[in-house]
Amino acid sequence: xxxxxxxxxxxxxxxxxxxxxxxxxxxxxxxxxxxxxxxxxxxxxxxxxxxxxxxxxxxxxxxxxxxxxxxxxxxxxxxxxxxxxxxxxxxxxxxxxxxxxxxxxxxxxxxxxxxxxxxxxxxxxxxxxxxxxxxxxxxxxxxxxxxxxxxxxxxxxxxxxxxxxxxxxxxxxxxxxxxxxxxxxxxxxxxxxxxxxxxxxxxxxxxxxxxxxxxxxxxxxxxxxxxxxxxxxxxxxxxxxxxxxxxxxxxxxxxxxxxxxxx
Amino acid sequence: xxxxxxxxxxxxxxxxxxxxxxxxxxxxxxxx
Numbered sequence: 689x690x691x692x693x694x695x696x697x698x699x700x701x702x703x704x705x706x707x708x709x710x711x712x713x714x715x716x717x718x719x720x721x722x723x724x725x726x727x728x729x730x731x732x733x734x735x736x737x738x739x740x741x742x743x744x745x746x747x748x749x750x751x752x753x754x755x756x757x758x759x760x761x762x763x764x765x766x767x768x769x770x771x772x773x774x775x776x777x778x779x780x781x782x783x784x785x786x787x788x789x790x791x792x793x794x795x796x797x798x799x800x801x802x803x804x805x806x807x808x809x810x811x812x813x814x815x816x817x818x819x820x821x822x823x824x825x826x827x828x829x830x831x832x833x834x835x836x837x838x839x840x841x842x843x844x845x846x847x848x849x850x851x852x853x854x855x856x857x858x859x860x861x862x863x864x865x866x867x868x869x870x871x872x873x874x875x876x877x878x879x880x881x882x883x884x885x886x887x888x889x890x891x892x893x894x895x896x897x898x899x900x901x902x903x904x905x906x907x908x909x910x911x912x913x914x915x916x917x918x919x920x921x922x923x924x925x926x927x928x929x930x931x932x933x934x935x936x937x938x939x940x941x942x943x944x945x946x947x948x949x950x951x
Numbered sequence: 952x953x954x955x956x957x958x959x960x961x962x963x964x965x966x967x968x969x970x971x972x973x974x975x976x977x978x979x980x981x982x983x
Binding site for chain 2: 699702703704706707708709710711713714715718730733734737740
């Protein structure tokens, strides 16, 4: 009797586990370029299974050969996503600047204040806040500054008369490391046609690293936050502060909780 | 609870379809 029940439970359990794995893979790739490829592959997989069921030998042969070589093709197509995914797996802590919560909140206040003043002056800006992934290659593309983060410094960098106003600034901990930095542009098909270069740069850097970007659009003076290759809409100052706290302070708390107690 | 079930329903159904197809295919192969 026990074996009889297990015969039913086992396949159900197996299908639930498989469902969970497939669902997580689909969620991981959702909204990225790789998702389109994944959809195409799903159709091919269904065609392959149907060809097996109906015994279409030629189609079956072609698809078997195709799947064999597609492993290499997949590695090339998914290169960016794999790199991003593996980098995330290797990250034990997401925000490792070693600052106290009050210090991070002070930085958030400075950035928020700068962003709102720049938006009022209709000046665009792009501020990348480094977390676990180091932004050294992008720092090297700009001009080193190494200043304390303050609303005034950020404003003076982005005003049109400043020689450093092109590109983005990078902050690390409580320091503003570099300005006029060049970021990789996103080629996400869902965004690239409708957004400007500054937005594409904000998306690009967050797709490839765990950076949080705060930006102001020069055309619309809209304020946005980008993280994990997605934009988070900002409706007011309070929301901006809360989102940055969620992204920066909570991660630091998590990190501190993981630290072993001193002996 | 209802929201949790309905969130990303399309993806959940696709994943369920893929899981069932994979299970049937792999079990068919094993029986052979």
